Amino acid sequence: MKQKITIKTIARELGVSTSTVSKALNDSHEIGKETKDKIQSFANHYNYKPNSLALQLRNQKTKVIGVILPKIVHHFFSTVIMGIESYANEKGYHIMVCFSNEDYQKEVETLRVLSNGSVDGLIVSIANETLENKDFSHFIDLVEEDIPLVLFDRVVDDILCDKIVVDDVGAGYKATKYLVDIGCKKIGMITTPDHVSVGALRRLGYEKALIESYVKTDKNLIIKIDEKQDIKKQIEQLFEQNIDGVFAVNEIYAANTMRIAKEKGLNIPNDISIIGFTDGLISEYSSPSITTIAQHGFTMGRQAVELLIERIENETEVFNPKKIVISSDLKLRESTKPSS
Amino acid sequence: MKQKITIKTIARELGVSTSTVSKALNDSHEIGKETKDKIQSFANHYNYKPNSLALQLRNQKTKVIGVILPKIVHHFFSTVIMGIESYANEKGYHIMVCFSNEDYQKEVETLRVLSNGSVDGLIVSIANETLENKDFSHFIDLVEEDIPLVLFDRVVDDILCDKIVVDDVGAGYKATKYLVDIGCKKIGMITTPDHVSVGALRRLGYEKALIESYVKTDKNLIIKIDEKQDIKKQIEQLFEQNIDGVFAVNEIYAANTMRIAKEKGLNIPNDISIIGFTDGLISEYSSPSITTIAQHGFTMGRQAVELLIERIENETEVFNPKKIVISSDLKLRESTKPSS
DNA sequence: GAAATTCACGAAATCGGTTTCGTGTTGACA
DNA sequence: TGTCAACACGAAACCGATTTCGTGAATTTC
Known part of the structure; x- marks a missing residue:
């Protein structure tokens, strides 16, 4: 050297x-x-x-923000990262990205390692396994150590910190309402198990829209996907009923649904309309292209890091956790009939 | 606090x-x-x-690897990151991810900031603008400072360091050869401008396959996409000729090609066969699903970081830059006729 | 011409650890 | 009882910067 x-x-x-x-x-x-x-x-x-290490040690700040995501090969999380990096960069911060891979143990471990002074604050979206366990003590410890923390998308009330979420109930409502408005009579929903908060919330919106339209909700129309099993098989069950509309909580489920519908000889959107979630490349490039809820991941990322940096730089302030709700839009494409 | x-x-x-x-x-x-x-x-x-900062300062190492990517909302780069993080994590390293956004200035700046001691080494895929400029002095300075550097995917010979690339020529050859074998007579190619090395190399493979099959290469069959212009319009030019096969250098181009072919009433794969590059979600979920070259991004990431960590931990060794070529596979799907 | 300022720089503490070397106490052994 | 090794711990240097405070010399002021 x-x-x-x-x-x-x-x-x-x-x-x-x-x-x-x-x-x-x-x-x-x-x-x-x-x-x-x-x-x-x-x-x-x-x-x-x-030497930046020397400066960091002396100033007791690293100008680094830790980001822990469940996964990244996923359009939504990629765009969030871009948003985070974009604003962080403007403010002279760098980001350290880690993945929990939806795994509780890895989340705990990563949190422990990053909270030893190597970052000034953390932005996290909670792993599925953790949501299932309902063990949030590693986050609670973090908050008690006064390490700035912002949760986004997958959040829980038990942790007292700033949060950024999409308006999942509203989005579910918007999507379902649209399906009702274009004349769908029997609308299925493809969602996650209940412990995934975002799935549960979107379902609430779905049910709200149905009730408002005097449509009876039917448990058999709601499929909760177990990702450890074969996804297509689970979705196929839904087609045993006479559905003419589907609201799926993500792109993959929507794409799978569309494929099955085609295989069954159904015409999209005339026989069945499909709405997905996450405005990613699949929705854009599949054919027909998929009507979807756009989550504005880039905006979420920017907001999250903006909140975090404010916490970091004004640490004296009284702590009063904020929760910012990002609205989402329905992006109309070819998988749904035009509204009359 | x-x-x-x-x-x-x-x-x-x-x-x-x-x-x-x-x-x-x-x-x-x-x-x-x-x-x-x-x-x-x-x-x-x-x-x-x-306090990890104190330890890092004393030990003169951070156990952090800097990663600079041109973009991330892209299946290939996402998987590379996963590969990098996966192996780095096994070896007790963390990754600091930054984006050049294909921008020369931002690449220079990021390199400057990260090379002040905050990382033990760097993994980079060069920005498009830099490839266009052909100004690599910021990388060369880095190498002269003896900061371990591994380039992947987009590499150049001017920089003396370890490199990981896919066998782009071989992949282009494989794809084109397959099209020839299934009977395509007039095969178009949709690629990038020449300064993007991977595009140029894949084109070499394309030409090699054609020459081997005694097919005359025709410049009009090669479209170099300018991403600042409308992509679809540029691809449509190709359809003015009577093509029955297309090799596109990425997913997006392939998906666009397929869409245009459909709009023109062509049947895929009977009238025209299409092969893309990058085995991402689009290729998997579009219909018909797209035959593609799988780049094994995860493996590339792991290899890159493995090489880097070896450099970091055995810095005394004589420097003898390695170049590892990752082979790629043709993943057959529905957008090409089955080989007879 | 003595006192007060200003100027230009150095000594040393600090951030939070690790590590080398030194030292007082103890016990064993001749 | 004197010697020496082993044991258990402390003092201080070190990593690479910043910053407070002090100081000698030059310059200004009365």
Whole structure:
């Protein structure tokens, strides 16, 4: 390894003290012009870069934000990351990205490692297994240590911190209402198990829209996907009933539904209308393209990090957790009949 | 902010020296069992965590790997990240992810910031604008500073460092050869401008396959997409000729091609066969599903970080840059006729 | 010409750990 | 009883910066 150039090197080489070098490089008025020039040009010539670890240790801040996601090969989470990085970058922060892979143990471990001073704050979307366990003590400990934390998308009330969520109930309502409005009589829903909060909330919206339209909700029309089993088989059950509309809580479920419908010889959207969630590439490029709820992941990411940085930089303030709800839009495409 | 508990706190509280505390926590034989127990249980009770910044500064290593990508809302890069994180994690490293957004300036800036000691090494895929500029001095400086660097996917010869690439020529050959074999007579190619090395290499493979099959290559059959313009319009030009096969260098181009073919009333795969690149969700879920070259991004990520960690941990070795070529597979789906 | 400022710089503490080296106490052994 | 090793712990240097405070010399002020 080539010899790293430090303040000490410069000081020795130029016969001055380290304090003088430091001040000169920071353009302090205490240092005479001549000395300053000499030091600066020397530093410049040897491409001196202050060691950030030393600065971080001294300033007790890293300008790094930890981000823990359940997964990333997923359009929504990718866009959230972009949003986070975008705003963080504007504010001079960097992001450290980790994945829980939906695994409780890995989430706990990652949280533990990141909370030892290597980041100024954390943005997290909770792993499925954790939501299932309902064990949030690792987050609660974090909050007690006063480490700034912002949860997004998958959140729980037990943790006292800032949160960013999409208006899942509203989105579920919007999607279902649209299906009712275009004339669907029997609308199925494809969702996640109950412990995944977002799935449960979207279902609430679904039911609300049906009740409002005086349609009886039918438990057999709601499929809760177990991802450990074969997804297509589970969805096929829904087709045993005479459905003419489907609301799926994500792109993959919607795409699978569409494929099954086609295989059964149904015409989309004339025989059956399908609405998905997450405005990703699948919805955009499949044919017919899929009407979907756009979650605005980029905005969510920006909002999350904006909230976090505010917490980090004004830590003295009284703590009053905020919850920001991002509205979502229905993006009409070809998988639904046009509204009359 | 709650008072952070440090070694000094423990030492003061227990009436011992900081060295004793440090040794006790590291289970040194120098410390008596009684003292050790006392210190350990105290530390445990107050949930002491050693400040990682202090350790990093002392050990002169951060156990962090910087990753710079052109973008992330892209199946290939997402899977590479997963691969990187997966292996890094096994080896006790974390990753710091940044994006160049295909922008030269941002790449330079990010490289500058990350090379000041905050990471032990870097994994980068070069931004398009940089490839266009052909200005790689920021990378060359990095190498001269002996900061371990691994390039992947988009690489250039000018930079002396380890590289991981897919066998782009081979992949282009494989795809085109398959199209020839199933009977396509006029095969178009949809690629990137020449400065994007991967596009150029895949084209070489395409041409090689055609020449081998005694098919004359025709410049009009090759469309170089300018992403700043409307993609569909550019692809449509290709259909003015009587093509019966298309090889596209990514998913998006392939999906667009398929859509246009459908709009023109062509049957896929009977009238025209289409092969894409990147085995992402679009290829999997569109209908018909798209035959594609699977790049094995996860493997690439793991290989890249494996190489990098080896460089980091054996820095004394003579430097002899390696180039690892990852082979890619043709994943047959519905957009191509079955081989007879 | 003595006192007060200003100027330009250095010594040392600090951030939170690790590690080397030194030292006082104890026990064993001759 | 004197010697020496083993034991248990502390002092201080170190990683690479910043920053407070102090100080000698030059300059200004009365």
